[in-house]
Amino acid sequence: MRRAYFVNRSAAVGVAALLALSLVGCSSFSGGGSSDWFPSIPGFSPVQTTPAGRSAMAAAEPLPSVDTDCPTVDIRQGASTLAIAAKAQAPTANDLRYQLSLAQFARQCALDGPMMRMRVGVQGRVIVGPAGAPNQVTVPIRYAVVQEGVEPKTITTKFKRLPVAIPPGATNVTFTDIEEDLSFPVPARNVLDAYVVYVGFDDTGDRGRPEPKKATPKKR
Numbered sequence: 001m002r003r004a005y006f007v008n009r010s011a012a013v014g015v016a017a018l019l020a021l022s023l024v025g026c027s028s029f030s031g032g033g034s035s036d037w038f039p040s041i042p043g044f045s046p047v048q049t050t051p052a053g054r055s056a057m058a059a060a061e062p063l064p065s066v067d068t069d070c071p072t073v074d075i076r077q078g079a080s081t082l083a084i085a086a087k088a089q090a091p092t093a094n095d096l097r098y099q100l101s102l103a104q105f106a107r108q109c110a111l112d113g114p115m116m117r118m119r120v121g122v123q124g125r126v127i128v129g130p131a132g133a134p135n136q137v138t139v140p141i142r143y144a145v146v147q148e149g150v151e152p153k154t155i156t157t158k159f160k161r162l163p164v165a166i167p168p169g170a171t172n173v174t175f176t177d178i179e180e181d182l183s184f185p186v187p188a189r190n191v192l193d194a195y196v197v198y199v200g201f202d203d204t205g206d207r208g209r210p211e212p213k214k215a216t217p218k219k220r
Contacts, residue, residue: 064116064189070109071145071195073120075102079142079200086131096129098166100139100201103174107197111186118145118182122199126164126173133166142202143179147187148194155184155195159205 040046082100085091106121126137144157164175182197 064111064186064192066109066111066116069189069192070107071118071192071197073105073107073197073199076142076144076198076200079202082140082201082203083129084137085129094130097131098129098133098137099127100137101125101127102199102201105199112183114185115183116186116192118197119178119180120182120197120199121176121178123174123176126166126175128166128171135168136163136165138162139164139175139177140202140205141177142198142200142205143182144198145182145184146196146198147191148196156182158182159202161205 080102084097084099085095086097087095102122102124104123108119110117120143122141124139126133126139139162140159141162142157142159145155147153147155158179160177160179162175162177164173166173186192187195
């Protein structure tokens with residue numbers, strides 16, 4: 001039994017030496033695939049490599065595809081139209097100055113390191129009412145990336161007021177807005193599936209934001 005032990009040990013050392021020489025030889029080879037530097041051994045699963053910059057957990061989770069995993073765009077509930085009347089109290093149909101409505105959306109996604117950048121476009125219409133619209137109206141638009149679920153979570157949001165000119169005699173005008181940078185950290189792929197970009201009119205918008213302080217002129 002003692003002799004057999006030494007024979008097996010010698011064999012193991014020999015195999016290890018051959019494997020080491022094989023790896024050294026492969027490392028000096030300026031070639032292509034993974035088998036060049038990490039040869040596959042029969043009986044083992046196919047070789048799978050992990051980039052040094054990614055953790056094992058991150059490597060196990062496939063990176064999102066900007067073609068198939070770009071979040072969809074939808075209308076925020078109750079925010080598809082906005083009517084502006086000539087009077088605030090008990091307005092009638094004849095008091096309508098103009099109405100805003102949404103027509104269609106477009107989107108694009110790009111990966112920028114750990115961030116996903118989205119370009120979201122919206123096209124809508126201003127319809128002039130019986131009371132007549134001013135020469136220029138302001139369209140308040142809210143963009144919001146929301147993680148849907150039992151308790152929806154707002155990931156990021158942007159608000160803007162878009163000026164739209166109304167030519168004399170026009171009964172309706174088309175407007176277009178493109179939000180160029182709606183960015184957020186890239187989540188796990190199964191979480192990203194629950195992301196939705198909601199767009200809608202938000203008449204309250206930035207009204208709660210305090211007015212910027214005016215600079216006090218310096219005394220001479």
